[in-house]
Amino acid sequence: MIDCVIIDDEQHAIDLLLQHISQVHFLRVVGTATNPIKGLAMITDLKPGLVFLDVQMPQLTGVEMLKLISKDSHIIMTTAYKEYAVQGFEHEVVDYLLKPVQFLRFLKAVNRMWTIHSNQRPVIEQDHYVFVKTEQKGKLLKIDARRITYIEGLSNYAIIHMDDKKKIITYLKLKELSESLAARGFVRVHKSFIISLSHLTAVEGNMVRILNVEQPINIGEAYRQDFFEVINTKMLYVPPDDTIN
CATH class of the missing domain: 2.40.50.1020 (LytTr DNA-binding domain)
Incomplete structure (x- = not known):
């Protein structure tokens, strides 16, 4: 199970991700925030394995937050502006999702995260x-x-x-x-x-x-x-x- 935090200044964007996450058995939301400052504190406190991070936010942008978030938390960036993708991948994010986030594109991103997560755990038996x-x-x-x-x-x-x-x-x-x-x-x-x-x-x-x-x-x-x-x-x-x- 991967604990997730969603940081986005638009509640409807958070709601859509919550809907997508509810359909994936290995993801669990432990917190959401529309305020990036509160979101950063939440990440520090909860130490989630995955953060869905919006790029364009007031007070603190997603790109600025990338420099402050612990490397123990992997990042999937979300935004309506595809030109930010290069900056995101420079910080080794897992993936970059364009809004409105489509479920199948979301699924591809989180499956990539699951592969990363699985490679970090001892392999007991592959579950098919x-x-x-x-x-x-x-x-x-x-x-x-x-x-x-x-x-x-x-x-x-x-x-x-x-x-x-x-x-x-x-x-x-x-x-x-x-x-x-x-x-x-x-x-x-x-x-x-x-x-x-x-x-x-x-x-x-x-x-x-x-x-x-x-x-x-x-x-x-x-x-x-x-x-x-x-x-x-x-x-x-x-x-x-x-x-x-």
């Missing part, structure tokens, strides 16, 4: 497993999340499709599953479907194809923007012909 309630009362089933190809939502329950074609019925809604599995490489693409990015083989217009699944899955309009933000982070761009030697 989740437990789900099954149709049998009182029974919990242990599942290797790496073997889930996609999840199909049906009313008040869901069908988890495994890479060996096995189907597991669980009495959880897609919203709950999406929030729990977001940090494990799963993304919701439709009101009825969550897919595993590691099993995604192709994107064809408004459809995605999953490894060893014959039928493509439609990308819902409400989920299209968030999905393609994830895909764009993996995109390889080819330079124009006249720049190729």
Whole structure:
């Protein structure tokens, strides 16, 4: 678990980050402040592992605060002004998020933080497993999340499709599953479907194809923007012909 502090002079920006953080199981908010002076004192007192730090604030800017915060606290900077990114990375911040902060871009940043955090801890056993309630009362089933190809939502329950074609019925809604599995490489693409990015083989217009699944899955309009933000982070761009030697 990583303790977080949010420093931003705009309460609505704090509220948005609180909403994002609530969907990530390894983050816990221990304090927020709209006043940078109070925020600095809070960081000194609470010693959080991660600070979400706004750049443009009265009295003390985020860049000025970077010089005062202990190196024991990692920083993710947030601002509406992309020109401050260079200054932030000069101070070795974890990442730089542009406002309004989109969830999938936020998730990429905190996953980077989790990697840093994990590398600082003794490795006991890599955790790839989740437990789900099954149709049998009182029974919990242990599942290797790496073997889930996609999840199909049906009313008040869901069908988890495994890479060996096995189907597991669980009495959880897609919203709950999406929030729990977001940090494990799963993304919701439709009101009825969550897919595993590691099993995604192709994107064809408004459809995605999953490894060893014959039928493509439609990308819902409400989920299209968030999905393609994830895909764009993996995109390889080819330079124009006249720049190729």
